[in-house]
Amino acid sequence: MTPPSASALLEAKALTREFDEGHVKALRGVDFSIKEGDFVAIVGPSGCGKSTLLQLLGALDRPTSGTLFYRGISLPDHPNPAAYRAREVGFIFQAFHLLPTFTAAENVQIPMFETDRSASERRERAFELLKLVGLEHRLDHFPSKLSGGERQRVAIARSLANEPSLLLADEPTGNLDSENAHSVFDLIISLQQEQGRTMVLVTHDPTIAGRAGRTLRMMDGRIVSDDKR
Amino acid sequence: MTFFTVVIRGLWRRPLRTGLTLAGISIGIAAVVALVGMSRGFEKGWQVGLKARGTDIVVSNRGGSLTPKPFDASVRDRIAGLPHIAATCNLLVEVTSVEESDLMILSAREWGGFAWNNLELVSGRMPRDATEEAAVLGQTAAEVLKKKIGDPIQIETKKLTVVGIVKGGALVEDGSVILSLPLLQGIIGAPNQINAIDIGVTPSTTEQQIKELTRQIEQLVPEVRAVTVSEHLSHNEGFRLVKAMSWGTSLLAILVGVLGVMNTMLMTVFERTHEICVLLAVGWTRGRIMRMILYESALLGLFGGVIGVAIGAIGVQVLSATPAIKGLLQPDLSIALLGLSVVIAIAVGIISGLYPAWRSSRLNPSQALQAG
Ligand SMILES: Nc1ncnc2c1ncn2[C@@H]1O[C@H](COP(=O)(O)OP(=O)(O)OP(=O)(O)O)[C@@H](O)[C@H]1O
Numbered sequence: 108m109t110p111p112s113a114s115a116l117l118e119a120k121a122l123t124r125e126f127d128e129g130h131v132k133a134l135r136g137v138d139f140s141i142k143e144g145d146f147v148a149i150v151g152p153s154g155c156g157k158s159t160l161l162q163l164l165g166a167l168d169r170p171t172s173g174t175l176f177y178r179g180i181s182l183p184d185h186p187n188p189a190a191y192r193a194r195e196v197g198f199i200f201q202a203f204h205l206l207p208t209f210t211a212a213e214n215v216q217i218p219m220f221e222t223d224r225s226a227s228e229r230r231e232r233a234f235e236l237l238k239l240v241g242l243e244h245r246l247d248h249f250p251s252k253l254s255g256g257e258r259q260r261v262a263i264a265r266s267l268a269n270e271p272s273l274l275l276a277d278e279p280t281g282n283l284d285s286e287n288a289h290s291v292f293d294l295i296i297s298l299q300q301e302q303g304r305t306m307v308l309v310t311h312d313p314t315i316a317g318r319a320g321r322t323l324r325m326m327d328g329r330i331v332s333d334d335k336r
Numbered sequence: 337m338t339f340f341t342v343v344i345r346g347l348w349r350r351p352l353r354t355g356l357t358l359a360g361i362s363i364g365i366a367a368v369v370a371l372v373g374m375s376r377g378f379e380k381g382w383q384v385g386l387k388a389r390g391t392d393i394v395v396s397n398r399g400g401s402l403t404p405k406p407f408d409a410s411v412r413d414r415i416a417g418l419p420h421i422a423a424t425c426n427l428l429v430e431v432t433s434v435e436e437s438d439l440m441i442l443s444a445r446e447w448g449g450f451a452w453n454n455l456e457l458v459s460g461r462m463p464r465d466a467t468e469e470a471a472v473l474g475q476t477a478a479e480v481l482k483k484k485i486g487d488p489i490q491i492e493t494k495k496l497t498v499v500g501i502v503k504g505g506a507l508v509e510d511g512s513v514i515l516s517l518p519l520l521q522g523i524i525g526a527p528n529q530i531n532a533i534d535i536g537v538t539p540s541t542t543e544q545q546i547k548e549l550t551r552q553i554e555q556l557v558p559e560v561r562a563v564t565v566s567e568h569l570s571h572n573e574g575f576r577l578v579k580a581m582s583w584g585t586s587l588l589a590i591l592v593g594v595l596g597v598m599n600t601m602l603m604t605v606f607e608r609t610h611e612i613c614v615l616l617a618v619g620w621t622r623g624r625i626m627r628m629i630l631y632e633s634a635l636l637g638l639f640g641g642v643i644g645v646a647i648g649a650i651g652v653q654v655l656s657a658t659p660a661i662k663g664l665l666q667p668d669l670s671i672a673l674l675g676l677s678v679v680i681a682i683a684v685g686i687i688s689g690l691y692p693a694w695r696s697s698r699l700n701p702s703q704a705l706q707a708g
């Protein structure tokens with residue numbers, strides 16, 4: 108194992124991920140380093156391994172080989188991956204993945220159960236976050252009563268619940284029409300810029316990728332270019 | 337929103353299924369309450385009945401069914417001389433059908449014996465002598481048989497007259513048809529046969545001495561068994577069978593409950609695979625997921641238990657008021673039994689939730705969230 112460099116928030120070396128006993132090689136050796144506050148876009152054709160990489164970064168999955176460090180801690184060997192997901196990472200999915208039996212405000216509170224916040228603090232914070240994403244008038248709506256753009260805003264508020272230092276977004280605007288896609292993306296950009304969070308964003312949209320400070324282009328399980336601006 | 341809200345929401349997502357599962361558990365628990373409550377009530381009723389007529393020891397034939405086998409009346413003379421015995425009373429007791437009632441206690445008592453003393457006349461009079469063709473009825477028995485003073489009553493092959501209605505201070509007494517021993521012996525054609533001897537001890541006798549006395553009686557007359565009133569029914573094989581059957585049936589009901597809850601909880605875990613994976617993705621620990629599922633099934637048990645206890649208690653009250661059973665037993669619905677039933681229901685919930693909870697905690701979030 109190579110020791111991680113001190114300044115990196117995330118550092119991957121020779122990262123691979125295989126499925127079906129090696130028949131599917133989703134990642135074939137990926138190296139990169141992401142600094143605190145970076146805004147990184149990951150682009151590439153369908154099936155090149157973007158989502159797989161994002162799940163490794165979020166400790167939702169474990170690599171087959173290689174190393175992956177978060178602030179010097181090896182993620183595959185993390186003693187408490189749930190705590191890492193709860194406190195350090197905010198995930199935003201293309202399909203929103205809200206819980207259908209909970210209201211907008213409740214969905215935002217779900218990750219807060221893993222913190223010491225009291226019930227009233229949780230409610231208070233959910234309200235603030237929904238206000239931040241422009242949904243203070245939709246607190247008690249269930250996801251089925253919200254538009255696609257509103258659902259993704261709720262999901263964004265949820266991803267911020269425990270003030271994560273790392274936001275991982277997998278095609279967050281992929282399920283939205285262009286108008287909603289624009290406003291949701293503007294929201295994501297403002298969250299990244301105003302609060303200085305590290306953001307790794309998977310997208311097919313070149314104009315969205317163009318606004319990131321750095322673009323990793325992937326192809327067939329490898330990073331083929333790394334453009335900084 | 338609290339964790340409890342999350343748990344409740346999990347149960348509310350399929351109200352019909354939750355309702356049906358609750359119905360399943362509550363019926364099981366109602367069966368426990370009813371069966372155990374009735375058999376305990378039966379046991380207690382006998383004890384109170386025997387105590388009410390001043391009996392400390394019952395001598396009857398070994399083994400036997402609900403009513404003991406007959407033996408010769410001379411047995412009494414063999415034990416009468418033992419220490420501490422204050423009084424004895426020969427009896428012939430049967431549980432038999434009398435007219436419209438299929439289960440009636442027929443209690444024939446030695447004329448002049450102490451078992452008559454505690455009967456308090458409500459109306460009418462006692463039989464005039466040992467051979468008068470008359471019977472007195474306990475209050476409940478009179479009600480069940482729909483008899484008034486002066487009505488005829490058919491006992492086996494003989495028509496007797498109801499001359500009195502009595503209060504016996506205990507359910508068994510109130511539910512009995514009481515007549516003189518020689519009369520019943522005459523009716524069934526068994527002049528010297530009895531099947532029980534009630535023994536009252538002298539006032540200062542200790543429990544220890546009563547125990548010793550029962551041992552001496554059994555030594556002296558090996559073909560009988562002498563038991564203290566508190567042990568009386570637990571020595572009766574018929575009653576032991578009833579008790580075993582009521583617990584056995586209850587156990588079966590509980591088992592059905594466990595399978596029902598487990599099935600529901602497994603279905604809910606499979607159905608919510610995606611949501612559970614979302615919870616894992618936003619940082620919930622596997623322990624918290626397991627707790628959520630376990631609390632849900634424990635809560636099913638608690639609600640089912642409370643509903644079941646209510647159904648069971650009401651059901652038993654209704655049942656014990658039906659003419660077929662009335663007077664034979666007063667169900668024992670003690671707080672302890674009701675509490676125990678709820679505890680059993682909660683245990684059913686927890687036990688049935690263990691496997692589904694374990695399954696839920698083994699889910700892998702990455703695959704479920706990959707698609708779309
Ligand atoms: N759980 C899995 N089991 C088997 N193969 C998988 C699994 N997950 C991903 N793969 C495969 O790994 C490869 C990379 O998948 P991944 O989802 O990372 O691609 P992607 O770049 O996100 O594609 P898209 O742009 O379509 O979302 C694909 O060939 C996919 O079929």
Ligand SMILES: [Mg+2]
Binds near residue numbers: 157158277
């Ligand atoms: Mg993908």
